[in-house]
Amino acid sequence: MALVTEISTEEKIKGAARKIFTKKGFLATTIRDIAAEADINIASVNYYFRSKEKLFEFIMDETIGRLFNKIEPVLNDENMAVNEKIELCVGYYIDNVLENPDFVFFTVSEVMSGSLTNLTMVNRMKSLEKSHFAQQLKDLHKENKISFHPVNLFWNVSAMIFFPFLTRPRMLESGYFTSAEFVALMQERKKLIPIWMRQMING
Secondary structure, eight states, X not given: OOOOOOOXXXXXXXXXXXXXXXXXXXXXXXXXXXXXXXXXXXXXHHHHHSSHHHHHHHHHHHHHHHHHHHHHHHHTOTTSOHHHHHHHHHHXXXXXXXXXXXXXXXXXXXXXXXXXXXXXXHHHHHHHHTSHHXXXXXXXXXXXXXXXXXXXXXXXXXXXXXXXXHHHHHHHXXXXXXXHHHHHHHHHHHHHHHHHHHHHHHO
C-alpha cells in the first residue's frame, strides 16, 4: 500500500502563490487570493510569510536559486566553449522564466529601484562577474577576437529573453497570440538567440 505524503501548509501556500502570481501578476494578487487557492485561512499565510511582499521575495529567491544552480556549473566549465555555454544557459533561462513569468518583472523592479535589495540576486550576479565564462569573454576582447565590450553580450542575451516577457501581458490581452503560442515562440527563441550571439562573436 502506497504511503500518502501530506503536503505541509507552507508548501501549499508556496504552490498557491506561484500559481496566482503567474496568473495575475504581483500587483493584482492579494493574500486572500493565495489563501483561497491554498484552501487555508488568511491568518495562516501571514503567520508563515508575514506579507505578500515577503512571500513573493521568498519564491523569487527559490526561482533565482534553481536557475543559477543550473547555469553556474556551465559558466564555470573550463572545457566548454563560449558558444556552447550560451546555448545551454539560454535554454535554462527561458525554461525557468516560462515557469515563473513574474521573475522578469521582479528583476526589472529591483534594477529600476536604483538599488538591488534582494541579497540572493546580488550575490548571484557577483558570481556571474567572476565566472570562467566572463573571463573567456575578457580574453576574447584582449585578443581582439571580439571588437565590443564583453558586457554587451550579457545585456543582449538578457534583453532578448526579458523583453518578450515584458510585452507578454499586453500581447495576450490584445489577442495577438495565446499563452500556448507564446510558449512556442519562446521555444523557437531558445534556438535563435544562440545563433544571433554566434554571429555577434564571430563577426
